[in-house]
Amino acid sequence: MSEQTEGLLSRLGDPPAGGPAWLDGLRERARTHLAEEGFPGKRRERWRFTSVKDVVETPFARPDAPSSARAWVDERLADDGAWRVVETDGRVELDGAPPEGVSVRRIADVLAEEPAALESALGAAVAGEEFAALNAALFEDGLLVDVAPGAQLARPVHLVHVACPAEAPRAAYPRLLVRMGTGSEATLLESFLTRPGGDARHLTNAVAEVLVGANAGLTHVRLTEGTDDAVQLAYLGVRLQRDARFDSRVVALGGGLCRLELTLTFDGPGAEARLDGAYHVDNSEHVDHQLTVIHRAPRCTSRVRYRGLLDGQGHAVFNAIGVVERDAAGSSAHQENKNLLLSDEATVDTKPQLEIDCDDVTASHGSTVGALDAQQLFYLRSRGVPEARARDILTYAFVSAVLDGIQPEAIAQRARTAILARLPHGDAIREALG
Amino acid sequence: MSTQQIDELLEKKYEAGFFTDIEQDIAPPGLTEDTVRLISTKKNEPDWMLEWRLKAFRLWQRMKEPTWAKVSYPPIDYQAISYYAAPKQKPKLESLDEVDPKLLETYAKLGIPLEEQKLLAGVAVDAVFDSVSVATTFKATLKEAGVVFCPISEAVHSHPELVQRYLGSVVPVTDNFFASLNAAVFSDGSFVYIPKGVRCPMELSTYFRINAMNTGQFERTLIIAEEGSYVSYLEGCTAPQRDENQLHAAVVELVAHQDAEIKYSTVQNWYPGDEDGKGGIYNFVTKRGLCEGARSKISWTQVETGSAITWKYPSCVLKGDDSVGEFYSVALSNMRQQADTGTKMIHLGKRTRSTIISKGISAGHGQQTYRGGVTVGRGADGARNYTQCDSLLIGSRCGAHTIPYIDVKNRTAQVEHEATTSRIGEDQLFYCRQRGLSEEDAVSLIVNGFCKEVLGELPMEFAVEAQKLLGISLEGAVG
Numbered sequence: 001m002s003e004q005t006e007g008l009l010s011r012l013g014d015p016p017a018g019g020p021a022w023l024d025g026l027r028e029r030a031r032t033h034l035a036e037e038g039f040p041g042k043r044r045e046r047w048r049f050t051s052v053k054d055v056v057e058t059p060f061a062r063p064d065a066p067s068s069a070r071a072w073v074d075e076r077l078a079d080d081g082a083w084r085v086v087e088t089d090g091r092v093e094l095d096g097a098p099p100e101g102v103s104v105r106r107i108a109d110v111l112a113e114e115p116a117a118l119e120s121a122l123g124a125a126v127a128g129e130e131f132a133a134l135n136a137a138l139f140e141d142g143l144l145v146d147v148a149p150g151a152q153l154a155r156p157v158h159l160v161h162v163a164c165p166a167e168a169p170r171a172a173y174p175r176l177l178v179r180m181g182t183g184s185e186a187t188l189l190e191s192f193l194t195r196p197g198g199d200a201r202h203l204t205n206a207v208a209e210v211l212v213g214a215n216a217g218l219t220h221v222r223l224t225e226g227t228d229d230a231v232q233l234a235y236l237g238v239r240l241q242r243d244a245r246f247d248s249r250v251v252a253l254g255g256g257l258c259r260l261e262l263t264l265t266f267d268g269p270g271a272e273a274r275l276d277g278a279y280h281v282d283n284s285e286h287v288d289h290q291l292t293v294i295h296r297a298p299r300c301t302s303r304v305r306y307r308g309l310l311d312g313q314g315h316a317v318f319n320a321i322g323v324v325e326r327d328a329a330g331s332s333a334h335q336e337n338k339n340l341l342l343s344d345e346a347t348v349d350t351k352p353q354l355e356i357d358c359d360d361v362t363a364s365h366g367s368t369v370g371a372l373d374a375q376q377l378f379y380l381r382s383r384g385v386p387e388a389r390a391r392d393i394l395t396y397a398f399v400s401a402v403l404d405g406i407q408p409e410a411i412a413q414r415a416r417t418a419i420l421a422r423l424p425h426g427d428a429i430r431e432a433l434g
Numbered sequence: 435m436s437t438q439q440i441d442e443l444l445e446k447k448y449e450a451g452f453f454t455d456i457e458q459d460i461a462p463p464g465l466t467e468d469t470v471r472l473i474s475t476k477k478n479e480p481d482w483m484l485e486w487r488l489k490a491f492r493l494w495q496r497m498k499e500p501t502w503a504k505v506s507y508p509p510i511d512y513q514a515i516s517y518y519a520a521p522k523q524k525p526k527l528e529s530l531d532e533v534d535p536k537l538l539e540t541y542a543k544l545g546i547p548l549e550e551q552k553l554l555a556g557v558a559v560d561a562v563f564d565s566v567s568v569a570t571t572f573k574a575t576l577k578e579a580g581v582v583f584c585p586i587s588e589a590v591h592s593h594p595e596l597v598q599r600y601l602g603s604v605v606p607v608t609d610n611f612f613a614s615l616n617a618a619v620f621s622d623g624s625f626v627y628i629p630k631g632v633r634c635p636m637e638l639s640t641y642f643r644i645n646a647m648n649t650g651q652f653e654r655t656l657i658i659a660e661e662g663s664y665v666s667y668l669e670g671c672t673a674p675q676r677d678e679n680q681l682h683a684a685v686v687e688l689v690a691h692q693d694a695e696i697k698y699s700t701v702q703n704w705y706p707g708d709e710d711g712k713g714g715i716y717n718f719v720t721k722r723g724l725c726e727g728a729r730s731k732i733s734w735t736q737v738e739t740g741s742a743i744t745w746k747y748p749s750c751v752l753k754g755d756d757s758v759g760e761f762y763s764v765a766l767s768n769m770r771q772q773a774d775t776g777t778k779m780i781h782l783g784k785r786t787r788s789t790i791i792s793k794g795i796s797a798g799h800g801q802q803t804y805r806g807g808v809t810v811g812r813g814a815d816g817a818r819n820y821t822q823c824d825s826l827l828i829g830s831r832c833g834a835h836t837i838p839y840i841d842v843k844n845r846t847a848q849v850e851h852e853a854t855t856s857r858i859g860e861d862q863l864f865y866c867r868q869r870g871l872s873e874e875d876a877v878s879l880i881v882n883g884f885c886k887e888v889l890g891e892l893p894m895e896f897a898v899e900a901q902k903l904l905g906i907s908l909e910g911a912v913g
Contacts, residue, residue: 045502326830326831329830339842341842341844341845341847342845343845344812344844344845345812346843346845347841347842347843348840348841348842349839349840349841349842350840350841351837351838351839351840352836352838352851352853353835353836353837353838354825354834354835354836354853354855355833355835356825356827356833356834356835356855357832357833358827358830359827359828359829359830359832359857360830360857361827361855361856361857362854362855362856363854363855363856364852364853364854364855365836365838365851365852365853366850366851366852366853367838367840367849367850367851368848368849368850368851369810369840369842369847369848369849370847370848370849370850371845371846371848
């Protein structure tokens with residue numbers, strides 16, 4: 001074990017005790033993995049452009065029972081019609097009854113009451129490696145969302161994760177498990193916010209697993225509003241059964257270091273996935289998206305579409321791997337990544353990658369880095385929009401396009417508001433667009 | 435056509451005189467500093483050359499063989515290779531009857547004349563080429579133009595200042611494992627120098643280069659194009675070999691000064707091994723061009739149908755303002771072949787442009803990876819790149835992988851990458867079949883259409899040959 005790893009593990013203390021034997025086994029495997037492999041350095045291909053040296057060397061401590069952020073959240077966010085759950089530094093508060101057809105419980109409660117219910121599900125969609133192993137070793141609580149077979153949720157569920165930086169570095173390990181029953185439909189919004197507090201660094205090491213049953217559909221909107229001291233190292237694992245649908249919109253707005261590893265596996269035939277995303281970096285922010293789509297079953301369709309805006313000295317990394325395995329005949333896999341560089345000092349590293357071992361497939365990927373389309377600019381100017389405003393509008397449209405088609409509209413609106421708040425001249429754009 | 439092979443045979447004839455048993459003895463398998471010194475001594479090299487080789491060797495000893503490529507092969511025992519010897523001598527055969535009929539069939543399809551077939555197959559024949567006169571005719575023309583075209587071992591003596599200045603300037607000895615190995619033990623290769631303002635009067639190729647040394651497994655090519663000059667260089671390794679697994683680690687360096695243009699074309703058809711993946715060449719090659727001056731241009735065109743394993747990324751460093759880099763590639767892997775190939779375009783100068791067109795075809799159990807890098811540096815204002823890489827899959831046991839790295843640090847850059855992967859359309863096949871084409875011919879036709887953009891970049895005679903090669907290499911892939 002390297003000194004770094006040992007140092008971090010010892011600082012983080014012992015794993016939460018008192019769980020069922022299978023969970024202890026899971027935690028032990030995760031710790032062993034970390035002890036043997038260590039934390040990733042730049043020599044590891046997927047970490048080539050993202051350094052976690054600082055993170056690993058920071059003496060993060062577990063948060064001591066943070067005060068609830070519920071009131072802060074309700075004050076800050078307008079009512080978007082969704083049923084809201086607030087999680088403060090890894091601790092979940094449930095308030096009121098969830099919409100009909102869904103059961104929402106604290107993972108800590110489920111582990112205490114009927115631990116066997118989670119045995120086959122925890123760790124099913126996210127491999128216990130690297131920082132996912134760290135979460136597996138240390139998470140204490142989280143949220144279990146079970147949508148009943150055939151249920152159509154009338155209201156979306158909104159899970160608000162709140163990071164609470166303190167005077168000393170703290171780390172939180174939120175965990176989410178979503179199980180969509182056969183034929184069910186739901187919309188889930190996840191927001192990652194930082195409540196102003198101390199100046200120390202804060203690590204959110206989140207793992208979410210989504211298991212979508214046959215013919216079920218989930219719309220998942222994931223919105224991160226980062227701050228300079230916030231580090232987010234998150235994992236999202238999705239598994240789709242026969243004819244399932246997964247519609248994902250990821251919006252990552254800055255952060256000192258914000259990384260998401262999204263792994264989606266088609267386990268059954270005929271399933272569909274749409275993975276859209278937008279990111280914005282400014283100052284010296286660093287945003288990193290690592291997507292893996294695995295076509296294991298025949299006749300599945302995946303479409304990845306990510307767009308990035310890079311300003312200041314910001315650095316964005318995008319890496320998508322589309323894998324089509326031997327038996328996945330009739331697969332369709334498409335990837336697209338477009339980037340706009342807005343400053344002289346911004347950097348983007350993009351790598352849309354395809355690995356195909358089956359001949360009955362249509363696959364494509366495209367990626368571009370460049371400036372705004374001159375024709376679009378000309379069109380707006382010819383309509384009397386001043387150039388600077390036209391640029392603002394096109395820039396906004398470039399990223400907000402990933403939110404198109406989201407239902408209910410209030411959810412999309414929440415994400416758009418967050419994007420506008422980040423962009424220079426956001427108010428002016430809002431005015432211009434009415 | 436089959437230039438490398440003819441070349442080698444021509445050379446062997448020359449060498450027969452002094453390529454004695456003793457020489458074979460003093461270069462036993464193994465690689466130590468003594469081997470490097472021996473090679474250098476054999477070539478009567480000046481001290482600086484030996485020092486350069488030794489530096490590379492010492493570096494190489496501390497390096498690890500790269501493992502990141504998507505290829506797998508049993509570990510290579512570098513101490514089991516003989517570093518100063520001709521490629522394995524084939525037994526001299528008495529007549530065509532003794533030659534593997536499969537090989538003859540291939541030659542017949544390539545349209546190689548009978549006499550040439552004999553030569554290629556290693557049958558002892560009397561000289562069919564008046565090699566000396568051929569060479570002198572060309573040499574006279576080149577000399578008149580001021581072009582230097584000679585073995586690099588000769589250039590070390592005749593143009594030491596040029597070799598010293600440019601050797602390792604594009605691919606430094608520290609570059610990578612195989613490049614360092616090559617620097618330590620390279621046996622020979624070509625040296626080309628085009629003086630200022632000269633348009634090389636003919637396409638240069640190894641075909642008519644008279645080279646006293648064997649071109650071995652570790653050749654090194656250095657091409658320098660001075661201001662405003664132009665040269666087109668053809669490299670052919672286009673006939674099947676019957677050798678066992680053999681390591682081929684070459685280095686090619688190109689330097690284009692202001693307004694100069696270098697066009698480098700390769701048709702590679704080393705022995706790919708048999709259906710079960712036995713034998714074949716390990717082709718681990720480092721090729722890089724430096725567009726040193728403003729408005730210079732380097733264009734790589736390659737057709738890769740051979741080798742058991744290909745590991746090759748011809749690249750361009752676009753340093754001069756307005757310089758241009760191009761990469762056109764067709765790579766085919768059939769049977770158990772594995773190819774990890776692509777390019778790197780490094781944009782440093784202002785308004786530099788690059789184009790990458792890559793066509794990968796996988797059949798049988800072939801594994802094909804396009805690995806490309808486009809880097810735009812902070813100062814490369816207005817840089818432009820367009821990349822298109824398409825993969826075609828034939829059969830359900832092959833694989834096609836695309837790994838493009840795009841790293842951009844300049845807001846005015848415009849970088850586009852597009853890639854598709856698909857198989858031959860049933861409708862296209864059906865159309866050809868109902869017009870009376872056999873399935874194999876139909877596939878060959880469709881594949882050639884798929885590669886058209888690249889084949890069009892090849893000099894004419896190469897293009898014809900490449901088309902035929904594609905057809906032959908795909909045999910047995912359908913059905």
